[in-house]
Amino acid sequence: MNWIVLIIAGLFEVAFAFCLGRAKETSGNEMYLWYGGFVVTLGISMGLLIKATQTLPIGTAYAVWTGVGAVGTVLIGIFIFKEPATFLRLFFLITLIGSIIGLKAVAN
Incomplete structure (x- = not known):
């Protein structure tokens, strides 16, 4: 259950970054x-992160978040913001996704 809470916390992190991008415009x-x-x-994301780290290892939870x-x-x-989708950006994005999956797979 706390993995789901952690993923939702990460999505709220995306939301606060989106708000910053829109505020700039x-x-x-x-x-x-x-x-x-x-x-x-930001408050929701942090609150959910706190909730998730009550049972998940802090290092893994923070890295996944x-x-x-x-x-x-x-x-x-x-x-949305029309930033470039270069080969290297997508390559490293895929490696980041693989790292997140790997951290979850080896978590206690």
């Missing part, structure tokens, strides 16, 4: 709404 009240979304999703966030943020960057 806006101004005025809309910018403050995106920053508000950042604070809310940041990995899920990194993979999701790169994909958001490519598909």
Whole structure:
């Protein structure tokens, strides 16, 4: 169950990175709404990470959390913010995914 909580925490990490990206593109009240979304999703992500680490090893949980966030943020960057999807970026993204799966596989 806590692995699911950890994955959801990672998805909220993607959400707070997305909010930062949107805030950078806006101004005025809309910018403050995106920053508000950042604070809310950051809080949820951290709360879920805390919950997951109550039973999962901290090193593995933190690495998986940041990995899920990194993979999701790169994909958001490519598909929403139109960042380049070069061969090397995709290659290293795949190796990151493999590392996340490997860490989960060897966790106690």
